[in-house]
Amino acid sequence: MTTRPAPTKAELLNRxxxxxxxxxxxxxxxxxxxxxxxxxxxxxxxxxxIYSMMLAEKDCGVILTLAGSMISAGMKHAIVAMIENNMVDxxxxxxxxxxxxxxxxxxxxxxYMAPGSPENPAIADEALRDLAIDRIYDTYINEDELRxxxxxxxxxxxxxxxxxxxxxxxxxxxxxxxAANHPDIPGVVLACYRKRVPIFVPxxxxxxxxxxxxxHQVARPEPGRHVAFDSGKDFRELTALKVHTKATGLLxxxxxxxxxxxxxxxxxxxxxxxxxxxxxxxVQITVADSRDGALSGSTLREACSWGxxxxxxxxxxxGEASTLFPLLASDAYHRGAWKGRRExxxxxxxxxxxxxxR
Numbered sequence: 001m002t003t004r005p006a007p008t009k010a011e012l013l014n015r016x017x018x019x020x021x022x023x024x025x026x027x028x029x030x031x032x033x034x035x036x037x038x039x040x041x042x043x044x045x046x047x048x049x050i051y052s053m054m055l056a057e058k059d060c061g062v063i064l065t066l067a068g069s070m071i072s073a074g075m076k077h078a079i080v081a082m083i084e085n086n087m088v089d090x091x092x093x094x095x096x097x098x099x100x101x102x103x104x105x106x107x108x109x110x111x112y113m114a115p116g117s118p119e120n121p122a123i124a125d126e127a128l129r130d131l132a133i134d135r136i137y138d139t140y141i142n143e144d145e146l147r148x149x150x151x152x153x154x155x156x157x158x159x160x161x162x163x164x165x166x167x168x169x170x171x172x173x174x175x176x177x178x179a180a181n182h183p184d185i186p187g188v189v190l191a192c193y194r195k196r197v198p199i200f201v202p203x204x205x206x207x208x209x210x211x212x213x214x215x216h217q218v219a220r221p222e223p224g225r226h227v228a229f230d231s232g233k234d235f236r237e238l239t240a241l242k243v244h245t246k247a248t249g250l251l252x253x254x255x256x257x258x259x260x261x262x263x264x265x266x267x268x269x270x271x272x273x274x275x276x277x278x279x280x281x282x283v284q285i286t287v288a289d290s291r292d293g294a295l296s297g298s299t300l301r302e303a304c305s306w307g308x309x310x311x312x313x314x315x316x317x318x319g320e321a322s323t324l325f326p327l328l329a330s331d332a333y334h335r336g337a338w339k340g341r342r343e344x345x346x347x348x349x350x351x352x353x354x355x356x357x358r
Contacts, residue, residue, distance in 0.1 A: 006127065007115075007123065009131045009132070009142075012112070012114075012115070012123065012133060012140060013112045013133070013140060013142055014112070015112055015113040016110040016112055016113070017072065017073070017074050017110065017111040017112065017113060017139060018074060019074045019075065019076045019077035020074050020075065020077060020078050020326045021081070022077070022078045022081055022326055022329045022330040022333050023330075023333060025330055026330065026334045027327045027328075027330035027334070028330075028331050028334050028335065030327060030331075031044065031045050031048045031327060031328075032045070035049075040317055040318055043315055043316065043317045043318070044285075044319070044324055044327065044328060046315050047283040047285070047315040047317050048327075048331045048332065050281050050282075050283050050313050050314070050315055051251055051281075051283055051328060051332050052331075052332055052335050052337045053249075053313060053337075054249035054251070055087060055332060055338045055341060056337040057247060057249075057280075058340075058341055058342065059245070059246075059247060060245070060247040060248060060249050060280065060281070061089045061090065061242075061244075061245035061247065061249070061344060061346070062087065062090075062248075062249050062251060063088075063089065063091070063092060063248060063249070063250050063262050064079070064082070064090070064091045064092075064252075064253075065091070065092045065093065065250065065251070065252040065253065065258035065259055065262050066079075066091065066092075066097045066253050066254065066258060067093075067094055067097075067253065067254025067255055067256040067257075067258050067259065068094070068253070068254045068321065069096055069097065069101065069136050069137075069139075070101075070253055070254075070321065070322070071097050071098075071101035071102045071105065071111075071188070072101045072111040072136050072139050072141070073139070073322045074322065075321075075325060075326070076186070076187060076188060078325065078329045078330075079188050079329075080186050080187065080188060081329070081333060082329060082332075082333075083188065083195055083197055084191055084195065085333065085338050086195075086338055086341045086342070086343055086344075087329075087332060087333070087338045087341075088197060088251075089197060089245070089346055090197060090198050090200070090238070090346055091188070091192065091197065091198070091200065092199075092200045092202070092238070092258040092261050092262045093199060093200070093201055093258055094201065094203065094206070094207070094256065094257070094258060095201045095203060095205075095206050095207025095209055096206070096207050097188075098171060098188065098189060098199055098207070099153065099174070099201070099207040099208045099209045100141075100146065100149065100207045100208050102187050102188040102189050103149065103152075103174050103178070103187070103208070104141075104146065104149045104208070105185070105187055106178045106187040106189055106190055107148065107149060107152060107178075107182060108182060108185060109142065109145040109146075109148075109149070111136075111139050111140070111141055112140040112141075112142075113138065113139065113140075114135060114138045114139060114140050118137050118138050128140075132144055146208065149208045150208045150211040150215070151212070152177070152212075153209045153211070153212030154211075154213075154215045154216045156170070156173050156174060156177055156212070157170070157212055157216040157226075157227040158216055158219075158220075159173075160227050162220070162224045162225045162226050162227060163224075163227065163228070164227075164228045164229070164230035164233065165227060165228070165229065165230060165233070166200070166229075166230055166233035166236075166237050167199075167200055167201040167202070167204040167209075167229060167231075167234050168198045168199060168200050168234060168237055168347070168350065170204070170209065170227070170229070171189060171192075171199045171201065172193060172198075172347065174189055174193075175189045175190055175192060175194075176193060178193070179193055179194065192347075195343065196343070196345035196346065196348050197345075197346065197347065198237070198238075198241070198346050198347040198350060200234050200237070200238055200261070202234055202235075202257050202258070202261045203257050204229045204231070204234075205229060209229075213227065213228075213229065234261075235261070235264075235265070235268060236268075237350050238261070238262070238265050239265045239269050240349070240350065241265075241346050241349065241350070242265040242266065242268075242269050242276050243269050243274045243276055244346070245344070245346075246275075246276065246277065247277070248279050248280065248281075249280060249281030249282065249283075249313075250262055250263070250279050250281065250282040250283065250284075250309070251283050252282070252286075253285055253321040253325055254285070254288075254296065254321060255284070255286050255288050255294075255296025255298075256296055259284065259296065263279065263308040263309060264308065266278055266279060266308045266309075267308065278304070278308060279309045280313065281313045282309045282313070282314040282315075283314070283315050283328075284315075284316050284317065285317045285319060285321045285324050285325060285328075286316070286317075287318065289318075299316055
């Protein structure tokens with residue numbers, strides 16, 4: 001019996017993930033049909049209605065939250081289309097989505113489709129480790145390229161004056177790096193930099209930026225010489241945007257820290273004595289369940305008890321985001337409620353000393 005040789009690294013990294021383009025298909029007929037059905041199909045149709053209501057209210061600030069691994073799963077172009085067409089005004093995300101995946105691809109790298117399935121893997125994870133290939137469920141990443149991403153974040157930190165920065169300021173610097181060195185590779189960080197859409201990553205150490213900051217700070221241990229992450233400044237800046245915009249809507253993919261961080265700014269504004277109403281609109285797509293009492297699956301109606309989300313226009317959709325989000329985003333794009341909607345350019349608001357509370 002002849003034994004096939006083990007695949008090489010090049011052979012395993014030969015099928016790049018292709019990103020969904022929501023502008024090339026019109027999901028409106030599907031969502032309209034879903035609205036006359038039941039279960040999560042009807043919930044998704046109602047969520048699509050609520051998202052279009054957010055966009056139709058021209059002065060409502062739309063906050064997109066991202067958990068999980070949306071960029072590696074092929075959702076990048078959908079999010080970029082929303083940014084470029086003024087369908088998103090601020091983003092709160094995990095570091096994985098923004099740095100390890102989007103910024104990583106902005107440097108010219110790709111994610112790849114893994115052979116087989118996670119339930120019946122073609123290649124053992126121990127073998128992947130020996131090849132320096134990292135796995136996210138059914139997607140591969142070249143670890144050697146990810147190390148280059150780590151090194152690039154360190155170089156960006158090295159070029160900045162020492163001091164404490166919000167994640168939003170540092171991601172803006174990453175956007176400037178992409179604009180200067182890789183201007184033709186579409187991505188979330190680059191699009192947000194150009195449209196002045198602020199990105200917040202509250203757990204900023206939990207990604208390639210974390211490795212970059214460790215290398216940066218160890219090389220410059222003296223106080224005042226190195227960059228530090230200021231999560232309190234993140235909270236203050238996002239709260240300032242809530243105070244500035246007043247009316248806000250949440251579009252949440254997954255849960256976790258981004259979900260709670262975006263909801264908490266209502267309470268923070270109240271504690272500052274500001275007249276900031278609850279989030280007027282809220283949609284969440286999640287596979288999490290409310291029965292364990294954890295945050296990711298907690299209902300938006302529960303958030304009302306905390307004074308965070310109004311219950312008039314809110315919808316939970318229980319399903320996996322890579323299957324449902326492109327339908328919702330395509331529906332909103334083709335409905336066109338965003339047309340004529342102004343650029344809020346909220347990153348520029350935060351550059352005001354008064355708005356940023358500096």
